[in-house]
Amino acid sequence: MRLQNPTRLERRLGDTETSYFLPSRESGVNDMYLHLGFSAQAQALQRDRVAHVWAILRLKHPLLACSVEMRDYNDLRFILNPYASPEAVLQSADENLIYRQETKGELIDSYLNGPRTLSAQRLSCVIISQELGQFSPGHSRPNRSAMRAEDWFDYDFLLCTTHFIGDGMALHQCANDFFTLLSSKTSSEELHDILKEEWRIRYGSQFSEISLPRSLEERLPLSSGKLQRAASIVDFELSQGRLLGGHSFPRRKGNDRKTVVPTVAFDEDRTRGMLKLCKSRNVSISSALFAICNIAWARTRNDNPHLPVMMYSALNLRPYLSADELNDSYWFIAISYFNVVLPGFLPTSHVEKMFWHRARSAKEQSTRAAKHRMIISRSREMAKERGERARCWAKEDDDKVNGTDMPPPPPLMATVAVKLPSTALIGLSLLGNLDGIYRHAAFPQIRLHTLTTGSRQRSGAMLLFGYTFVGKLWISLGYDENGFEKGVVERFWENVLTAIEELLL
Template identity: 60%
Template sequence: MAPSLKRTDSYSSDDTLVETFRRQLERPLGDTEASYFLPSRESGVNDMYLHLGFRSPPSIMVRDRVCLVWAILRLRHPLLASKVEMHDYEDLRFVYSAPESVINALETADENLEYRSQSKDEMIDLYLNGPRTLSNQRLSYLIVSQHVEQDESLQNFDLLLCATHFLGDGMALHQFANDFFALLASDRADVDLECILTDEWYSRWGGTKAVSGLPSSLEDRLPPLPNGRLYRAVSRIDFDNSQTRLIGGHSFPRRSGNPRRTIVPTKSIDVVRTKRMLQKCKQKSVSISSALFAICNIAWARTCEKNWELPTMMYSALNLRPVLTASRAFNESYWYLAIGYFNVVLPTFIPKSASDEDIERVFWHRARAAKDQSTRAAKSIMLVSRSRLMAQERGQRARCWAREDDEKVNGQRKAPPAPPALPTVKATNRPPSAALIGLSLLGNLDGIYKHSTFQEIQMHTLTTGSRQRQSGMLLFGYTFVGKLWISLGYDEAGFDVDTVDRFWGNVLNAVDTLLL
């Protein structure tokens, strides 16, 4: 049960704490949010999770204290405690009903908090492959699992933070986890946390004046663009040209007809070897993220057996936070979605007669090419216009597909009419644009997690990912607690298993041989 508050103060009597009233905030979903929300409705596609494994004194992780911190942060980041109402495909809305009292804030936090006795793998497997944890009515959820050990001052815990992807991105997840542990492991007693919760609620909802606004959408945060007809035409031409340059001739062989089952094989590199790898990347003037594009490229070249003359294309998310304008929302929450997309295209061909030295030179050359392409995408003067047009396109496409899916489920889907006969024309040989794999490159997470602020908690494991659609695949790369972590989240029922296993083995081999 949620903890009960004992504290009163000069402005909050017991009557104030239990005062009942309702304030409601709402805003439309932006195009990017809609493009993630609509596919998620059936089975939770893209629902995110962040797993953290750590050792902690049991007193820090008691449910009452965890619930207090969870309630405080849900007040500071109201989208976590919101729901989504869908009136039609063009009218999707976040709705936040403010807690009626401090007690109510605790109660709703407790309703979205669960303690279990499961291993890390069991927790993640159930989240990815079991019934959906989240819903339109529950956009976030917190799960804690404790592993009791006899006569130990520190106990092992696993925490799983769950959130829909249309609420935010990976940066929001990790910043939130850092803030959560900093508050949880602080020297504040529970009564002090109760005071913070009361202050947070009262500053927002205890007065007579209503608070304004939920955190804004990506599209509302992007800088405005010139409104002239010429600029709009130039932006459209630039966007179309940027899309036609995306050439990729490789993809994993797929299987169909099997129920989706996502697995996440994960490899961590010890601190000493990670340090050597990072130093080598620095000497070669690339980041570990750029090197991982080249790692996947070399690994696939060693896996595939045909079409070597065609390039390999990979995609990744682009952090748009540096280009956004400040939000007008009352609390400036960092829980919002702020990602764009970019692609890296690299040659596939490697001569079979190439020596180890030749392959190493090719590898670092392609790592630098990946860096150049990533930098051009992030620093393009057309970044804002491309991001706006991509958001519009993704939003329109998601609405169209959602309507078709709903019509099919309801038995209303009709076959499209046959196209009219057209004169025979010579087919154009457009290059293929298949993407091999997506990469989620989170960088150095030790720059986000301020371990010194929660020294009593010893973190040792981090795993992240999302519920995937059939035949989904995403490779994650990041450094955490001084280690390089690489994981491959994919639907093992949707791909040829032998091909994926060979690729994953080639990825790990390339990391061991090319990065050291």
């Protein structure tokens, strides 16, 4: 995409982007957030400085500053209106920068359960909050009149973006870049010079070749011919047909959605012990968490022990994508999904031996999904299927609102094939060691101490997160507490923590 002095830049959404955009229209389903709790001195969080950092990132990563225009279900477009000046970039960033005086819990609850923060016209924003009178633990609490420039305070940071412009890896890399630049010794005047140079590169008279990051589907290598494409379709259908899962949490309907995110962090010594134990058993903590959930569910409510338990997780496709010659932004969505299937029964003895066996099975299934020779074609077919399904459901929803929906066709009298159950119990978002992304030494003026992440959910949704951050293992469960039979999810969560204590510590 090469435009000389463009008045507007646009491109169509790909299938994966579409599958996330269409469900988000009504109430922001899948809108992501990343919360970071940190300590800093007050001067580091001056609004003008924060706005400059946010403006620079929005220039470097244009999808953050786009809007979406929907012409029809098959024609959705990112729209970027170029900035007339560096000052216009700064103004736009400031309009999408929010300062509050709320606790972490209030911030997250408001984002997850309150009115939608984002929209098709606002795809990202940053929220900075300091609870009134809050000082960093370990530092004295002086009188307001005695505050000094060197005093440290506790702050909460929320990076909010729609899911169709990026994934978890983009979210965390952006936060690392944000705090690296914010904590640098660069003066406010120097930050403004950086902003002006970034604007000149993209919109100035000397160089105006700009583009939006290409979609996942555009960057996946293409099949070489008709025969290979046909084989890809057959392989995908066969792989989907082999998925078998007969367990799900009992749901309740008719209640307003309320997402909660109970979170537990294990201290550094216990985390090191768990990681060492997993390594000695030749598995990762991520693989172990699949087995932990498997056992926790069997102890919670296992009505169908003869059927396997299926769980799903995201698959990072970035290593398989071709380069984007005109845009080096990491803000784009590049994920697919895979499933782990484990037995549904729980033996009465040798539970520990069975646990490690299932953890190794989870590792093998995860590795097989990530390294399968058909991973590219399977990811392409899955994106196509998800896009088509999202368009179909979006039209059905719109027809209901407009009163033009048609009754479903009558059921067939006879069915030749019997469809096997393929229900997933839960999704796991396993982010790995985030200390490999957050270069804490690069921002000594900022001390990160807490991380929570998730998204606005649809009714009856659930997702378990596991990651290592500041040397600690964090486990959190985001779920709609009004969407499930009372007490079942709470017992499952207790059983998850008990199984970790029993088998990993």
